[in-house]
Amino acid sequence: MTRPAPLGVYIHWPFCKSKCPYCDFNSHVREGIDQARWRRALLAELEHAAREAPGRRVETMFFGGGTPSLMEPQTVGALIARTRQLWDSAPDIEITLEANPTSVEAAKFAALAQAGVNRVSLGVQALDPAALSFLGREHSADEALEAIATARAHFPRHSFDLIYARPGQTAESWLAELERALALAGEHLSLYQLTIERGTRFYAEQARGAFTLPGEEEAARMFEQTQARLEAAGLPAYEISNHAQPGAACRHNLIYWRYQDYVGVGPGAHGRFAQGDTKRATRRASGPENWLAEVETQGHGTVETSVVTGQDRVEEALMMGLRLADGIDRALFASVAGADPVEALGEAKLEPLVRAGFLDVQPGHLKATPAGRQRLNALLERLIA
Numbered sequence: 001m002t003r004p005a006p007l008g009v010y011i012h013w014p015f016c017k018s019k020c021p022y023c024d025f026n027s028h029v030r031e032g033i034d035q036a037r038w039r040r041a042l043l044a045e046l047e048h049a050a051r052e053a054p055g056r057r058v059e060t061m062f063f064g065g066g067t068p069s070l071m072e073p074q075t076v077g078a079l080i081a082r083t084r085q086l087w088d089s090a091p092d093i094e095i096t097l098e099a100n101p102t103s104v105e106a107a108k109f110a111a112l113a114q115a116g117v118n119r120v121s122l123g124v125q126a127l128d129p130a131a132l133s134f135l136g137r138e139h140s141a142d143e144a145l146e147a148i149a150t151a152r153a154h155f156p157r158h159s160f161d162l163i164y165a166r167p168g169q170t171a172e173s174w175l176a177e178l179e180r181a182l183a184l185a186g187e188h189l190s191l192y193q194l195t196i197e198r199g200t201r202f203y204a205e206q207a208r209g210a211f212t213l214p215g216e217e218e219a220a221r222m223f224e225q226t227q228a229r230l231e232a233a234g235l236p237a238y239e240i241s242n243h244a245q246p247g248a249a250c251r252h253n254l255i256y257w258r259y260q261d262y263v264g265v266g267p268g269a270h271g272r273f274a275q276g277d278t279k280r281a282t283r284r285a286s287g288p289e290n291w292l293a294e295v296e297t298q299g300h301g302t303v304e305t306s307v308v309t310g311q312d313r314v315e316e317a318l319m320m321g322l323r324l325a326d327g328i329d330r331a332l333f334a335s336v337a338g339a340d341p342v343e344a345l346g347e348a349k350l351e352p353l354v355r356a357g358f359l360d361v362q363p364g365h366l367k368a369t370p371a372g373r374q375r376l377n378a379l380l381e382r383l384i385a
């Protein structure tokens with residue numbers, strides 16, 4: 001008997017205690033959230049997702065946000081239990097939850113572990129108090145250290161996020177912060193370069209000259225040093241911003257980057273899953289109140305559903321797969337995107353990029369070289385033009 005196709009389940013919790021000035025994720029500050037009502041709605045949409053993608057085996061779940069560590073552990077537990085009833089699930093299922101490292105949230109870790117969460121990803125962002133205040137964070141550096149220790153005590157796997165290339169930061173000061181991070185790290189670290197997103201408070205502040213980011217060359221130097229230092233520490237990059245010990249990558253995020261199947265539940269969540277020979281794309285209403293109203297009237301908050309075919313499917317899979325250090329497994333790509341990537345792109349497009357040292361084409365794989373990954377957007381423009 002063949003094994004059911006693997007599936008990832010993403011659940012979005014759209015609320016935060018305050019809005020960070022750099023963040024353009026679907027996250028909102030609201031007073032008095034009715035947790036029981038949200039629990040009912042998320043469970044209803046989960047059931048809808050099981051009708052959309054039935055008969056799979058759930059390999060991973062991911063509670064993302066927003067700030068899912070503000071969810072009641074009872075809600076997290078109910079969603080995990082229902083997922084296991086609705087689908088077959090892997091015995092080694094990975095269940096990640098994103099947490100902010102305040103002491104209030106760390107106090108919930110035991111209950112979250114009890115509810116079934118077995119991996120936590122902490123948004124530490126910086127270990128320097130002045131940087132935490134600039135980033136508008138609700139936690140202190142000491143609270144973050146304590147939250148990492150609490151996470152280590154309660155979850156078999158944990159990771160934390162840092163943001164670098166901040167105003168005033170030099171490659172030297174970042175490397176010193178990175179050393180401290182490595183001393184605290186477990187099997188996984190996510191290290192993001194600060195990006196200024198349209199519509200955020202930082203966008204307006206940067207536009208009126210309230211701060212300046214490190215220059216392009218300095219930022220590139222920080223990126224290169226990050227890659228080298230993490231590799232030496234035994235946590236090489238497996239994706240542009242994600243580093244892990246061998247075998248410790250986030251399996252849920254690998255599903256996205258390999259263009260495998262996932263369903264998305266909750267405001268603004270996206271899904272991509274195979275339907276026969278095509279890929280179905282879904283998107284839920286992004287405003288929390290709109291989403292809730294839709295679910296309460298029709299059982300789901302889907303505002304867009306389409307079929308991704310042909311070249312679009314190849315391009316989506318390419319944009320995801322070239323982020324990975326191991327690149328694209330051509331056989332797997334053909335099974336999820338419907339075509340071999342090298343044949344679909346053609347020799348004329350690939351050859352100059354291989355010659356320039358940005359791409360590596362082998363019988364079994366297609367990958368961006370480190371230089372190619374560093375300028376992935378430009379590389380993709382050349383490939384997808």
Ligand SMILES: C[S@@+](CC[C@H](N)C(=O)[O-])C[C@H]1O[C@@H](n2cnc3c(N)ncnc32)[C@H](O)[C@@H]1O
Nearest residue numbers: 022023025065066067100123161192193194195
């Ligand atoms: C969706 S956030 C959720 C995590 C959690 N709410 C928190 O703040 O810790 C996931 C991660 O994206 C990163 N991130 C968000 N906006 C960013 C930006 N503009 N530049 C760089 N990293 C960013 C942060 O490191 C953050 O931890």
Ligand code: SF4
Nearest residue numbers: 016019020023027066
């Ligand atoms: S970074 Fe995290 S806590 Fe801050 S607004 Fe975004 S999702 Fe919320």
